[in-house]
Amino acid sequence: MSRRTAVANWKMNVPGEGIDAFCDALSAIGQAPQIIIAPPFVYLHDLYRNGRKGGWTLAGQNCSDKASGALTGEVSAAMLRDCGATHVIVGHSERRALFGEDDSLIGRKLQAAVDAGMTPLLCIGEDEQTREKGETATLLRRQITTAFAALRAIPAMLVAYEPVWAVGTGRNASPEMVRDTHGEIRRVLSESAGGHLPILYGGSVTAENAAGLAAVPEVSGFLVGGASLESSKFLQICQALG
Ligand code: PGA
Numbered sequence: 608m609s610r611r612t613a614v615a616n617w618k619m620n621v622p623g624e625g626i627d628a629f630c631d632a633l634s635a636i637g638q639a640p641q642i643i644i645a646p647p648f649v650y651l652h653d654l655y656r657n658g659r660k661g662g663w664t665l666a667g668q669n670c671s672d673k674a675s676g677a678l679t680g681e682v683s684a685a686m687l688r689d690c691g692a693t694h695v696i697v698g699h700s701e702r703r704a705l706f707g708e709d710d711s712l713i714g715r716k717l718q719a720a721v722d723a724g725m726t727p728l729l730c731i732g733e734d735e736q737t738r739e740k741g742e743t744a745t746l747l748r749r750q751i752t753t754a755f756a757a758l759r760a761i762p763a764m765l766v767a768y769e770p771v772w773a774v775g776t777g778r779n780a781s782p783e784m785v786r787d788t789h790g791e792i793r794r795v796l797s798e799s800a801g802g803h804l805p806i807l808y809g810g811s812v813t814a815e816n817a818a819g820l821a822a823v824p825e826v827s828g829f830l831v832g833g834a835s836l837e838s839s840k841f842l843q844i845c846q847a848l849g
Pocket of ligand 1: 773775809811
């Protein structure tokens with residue numbers, strides 16, 4: 608299996624222990640998965656400076672679909688790259704639900720990230736009602752194909768399966784559910800020439816459940832929210848991906 612990936616998505620938070628202490632703890636990790644930290648934009652530079660000793664890479668949590676312009680409050684992918692980020696999260700369920708982002712905007716953001724030389728991380732996932740109606744596979748297919756329709760070619764990128772009902776709720780998907788759903792996603796990606804892309808799981812990953820989820824061969828890594836805000840918990844999750 609190729610090297611797996613652990614992404615720390617801090618959302619609009621910073622670790623209680625402070626960024627420097629978090630970085631010191633993380634840099635002590637030995638053999639590890641690829642670690643990507645996605646802090647609020649304004650802390651990217653702090654993490655970049657610390658990253659020289661730690662060896663992780665950085666991601667933006669979002670980017671504009673435009674390269675520049677009169678767009679107050681927006682940040683372009685090239686600006687994130689200037690701050691030391693190599694990756695950018697696109698289509699997180701909180702962006703979809705709270706900021707009205709739809710699949711075609713998300714597709715344009717993917718292309719903007721690629722145009723700026725960044726590696727996008729596309730988040731997809733179903734809400735609870737969709738799962739109960741048995742329509743998860745259809746929704747995931749639509750999320751992928753609509754976003755990919757905006758791309759000139761499928762780039763090197765990551766996909767994260769994050770069921771909305773599991774994000775920030777303490778209710779993670781079971782390993783069996785993750786195995787089956789990653790299998791569905793893999794089928795759709797293969798049809799769109801993206802069959803080789805890594806698929807991460809996200810949604811209430813913790814130090815306690817990480818080993819069980821990491822045992823699923825279809826899991827290429829984790830996208831971690833709440834549990835990435837404490838270095839000791841995040842380190843245990845990284846070690847589970849080992
Ligand atoms: P969570 O968040 O780990 O707190 O559920 C995951 C995410 O939003 O990426």
